[in-house]
Amino acid sequence: MKLSFHGAAREVTGSCFLLESGNTKILIDCGLYQGGKGLSEENAKPFGFKPNEIDYVLLTHAHLDHCGRIPLLVKQGFKGKIITTSASRELAKLVMLDSAHVHEEEAKRNAKHLKRYSRDKKSKRYSASPIYSTLDVLNSLDYFGHNVVYEKSIKLSKNITATFFDAGHILGSASIFLEIKEGRSVKNILFSGDIGNKNKPIIRDPVPLPQADFVVMETTYGDRSHKSxxxxxxxxxxxxxxxxxxxxxxxxxxxxxxxxxxxxxxxxxxxxxxxxxxxxxxxxxxxxxxxxxxxxxxxxxxxxxxxxxxxxxxxxxxxxxxxxxxxxxxxxxxxxxxxxxxxxxxxxxxxxxxxxxxxxxxxxxxxxxxxxxxxxxxxxxxxxxxxxxxxxxxxxxxxxxxxxxxxxINGFSAHAGRDELLEWHKSIGKPETTFLVHGTPEAMASIASELKAKGNSVKIPGLHEDYDI
Ligand SMILES: [Zn+2]
The missing domain is CATH 3.40.50.10890 (Rossmann fold)
Incomplete structure (x- = not known):
């Protein structure tokens, strides 16, 4: 099987990972890049795979940096199924609609700018059409398949089973555990999603997870701890x-x-x-x-x-x-x-x-x-x-x-801090390889050195890099 990284690779946003086994292609998250300059350009770049070949999108949670490129995926030919929890589905709808509105407003402003400064070479950076529209979001809602329930496995194909576990990050958030049979061997791979902070109100703490052969783990706060x-x-x-x-x-x-x-x-x-x-x-x-x-x-x-x-x-x-x-x-x-x-x-x-x-x-x-x-x-x-x-x-x-x-006041974070991230990793045993994603280079380096010191094999994948696992 092959695992490739098409977002949140050595950066904090744009989560998007592709797992290929046999003829099945599964995307875990399809998030928007946020927070930097030239965002529309960044998000409009090719995905690094063919959207029409993807069978499933498994969505860990409804934050924009995890679901925000789904409408673009659908616009570019995705015809598979999007699978997530009921709460994430409802929240993702709200988040994607808001995102389309933001892009539409930005495109309107750009159109005005282009009209006024049509000879300005820099104007090439401005696009008068949004990367996706409200209609694209509405179209993408048609591809949401049945909702999953925490800890109840679903079969994606004869050889692939997925289970969502409560990640304790925001309402409906999940870590996703995949069991994949290839010939006689069975391999497990765990995608952390965003790992929650303990003792938050309303939602539960992250639940214990099964041991996995491979782990794709977020590192947002890998170099920082929060107050309680x-x-x-x-x-x-x-x-x-x-x-x-x-x-x-x-x-x-x-x-x-x-x-x-x-x-x-x-x-x-x-x-x-x-x-x-x-x-x-x-x-x-x-x-x-x-x-x-x-x-x-x-x-x-x-x-x-x-x-x-x-x-x-x-x-x-x-x-x-x-x-x-x-x-x-x-x-x-x-x-x-x-x-x-x-x-x-x-x-x-x-x-x-x-x-x-x-x-x-x-x-x-x-x-x-x-x-x-x-x-x-x-x-x-x-x-x-x-x-x-x-x-x-x-x-x-x-x-x-x-x-x-x-x-x-910095203790309200929805993310686990450095100590909790390390504790989370310890709780999932000793995977063959841990892939670090969704973090700044400093945060990743900090977690990587700690994990390596404990004898773990750690990789920090670059954008579009792929691994045979
Ligand atoms: Zn999140």
């Missing part, structure tokens, strides 16, 4: 209470998927435990986060014991008495009339656009307010500039003073 969730929640409550004492509001730039639901969960718990003010106003000011929260409510089969118990008692884990979901732009603008005692969660998490930028424009200069960063922010983003202590920032062409108090 408990510590981070205490910091969050402290920051909110301190801000309210100063007479301001709290603004939290937040990703729509997982982080927003997690924050709602902890805010409810804080109020119930008397650690946060009962009359605190909370706004979830992101249509996508609101939809994701609805989807979270549809999938109690993914809940941990605490949330399952609440569900059994018909108690909503995300309900706060003073919570407003603001889908409309007018409602979002109206939040600006509230000057104190409110927590406003809005996208985007890295402040690269979205409603949070409007809120920051109106409040970043108010010293009684706070901005709490609860997510990772890459270089060059507005979030990173504020975290790094910029005195002023530009928003909508205006220079805005940064006088609000800035907090960075």
């Amino acid at each position: 969730i408990e510590e981070s929640v205490s910091e969050l409550y402290l920051a909110i209470n301190d801000t309210f004492k100063r007479g301001g509001n709290v603004y939290i730039p937040t990703f729509a998927l997982e982080r927003a639901q997690e924050l709602l969960f902890f805010l409810r718990e804080g109020v119930e435990q008397g650690k946060l003010a009962r009359n605190m106003q909370v706004f979830l000011d992101s249509p996508m986060a609101i939809s994701a929260t609805e989807i979270y409510k549809h999938h109690p089969e993914c809940y941990d014991e605490q949330s399952a118990k609440m569900f059994g008692q018909r108690k909503d884990p995300f309900a706060l008495s003073n919570l407003s979901f603001t889908r409309d732009v007018a409602e979002s603008i109206a939040i600006n009339n509230i000057k104190s005692g409110a927590v406003v969660m809005a996208g985007s998490g890295m402040c690269t656009g979205g409603r949070i930028c409007q809120h920051l424009k109106h409040n970043l200069w108010r010293e009684e307010c706070s901005v709490i960063f609860v997510s990772f922010a890459t270089e060059g983003t507005l979030a990173r500039k504020i975290i790094d202590g910029a005195r002023t920032v530009y928003l909508y062409g205006e220079e805005i003073d940064v006088r609000a108090k800035v907090y960075t």
Whole structure:
């Protein structure tokens, strides 16, 4: 059998791995490249295989860097089946539709630019057509096959069986275990997907996995450890209470998927435990986060014991008495009339656009307010500039003073930190080869040296590299 790497190879996004055995071709994830410049170009490059020859896409979870190139795959001729959990299927639909919208808007802006600067040579970089459209996403939904249930094996062919295990990363996330028979030999290969952080609310911890001959393992936080969730929640409550004492509001730039639901969960718990003010106003000011929260409510089969118990008692884990979901732009603008005692969660998490930028424009200069960063922010983003202590920032062409108090709380990650990654690897025995993916070169090097020191065979594949295994 042959294993090849067509994304997340020596980088963090674009997960896409191809396993070929006999006549069967299985893709594990088909994710979008994110976060760098020239993204459309990067994503529009050839896949490195023929989409019309792929029989299955097995999707580990619904983050964009794992599902975001599926519509492109379908557009380029894929006719196989996409298999994932019920929760991932529903979330992937939301994520891919949002992605198509982003690409369509970008193409519109590019079209304007091209019209204005048609003679500019650099304009060749701009494409006036999106890499895929809303229609392409709708078409790709036709290829989602039956949903899988955790730990219930399914047969992909006479010789290949797949089992999804709860990866504890986001709702519906999975590690995928494949058993492949070739002649008389049976080989197992495990794809980690993204490995979850332990003790997260709502969803379960990553479950124990069977031992595998080959492992494809993520290394996102391979060179970093997080603070504990408990510590981070205490910091969050402290920051909110301190801000309210100063007479301001709290603004939290937040990703729509997982982080927003997690924050709602902890805010409810804080109020119930008397650690946060009962009359605190909370706004979830992101249509996508609101939809994701609805989807979270549809999938109690993914809940941990605490949330399952609440569900059994018909108690909503995300309900706060003073919570407003603001889908409309007018409602979002109206939040600006509230000057104190409110927590406003809005996208985007890295402040690269979205409603949070409007809120920051109106409040970043108010010293009684706070901005709490609860997510990772890459270089060059507005979030990173504020975290790094910029005195002023530009928003909508205006220079805005940064006088609000800035907090960075790093323990809410959905990813396992370095210690948990090593523990995860230890729990799966001693594979013949471990392939490291989905990480920065530093993170991969750090995990690789630790694994090698323990006698493991480790490979760090480059893009489109293939291995006979
Ligand atoms: Zn993920």
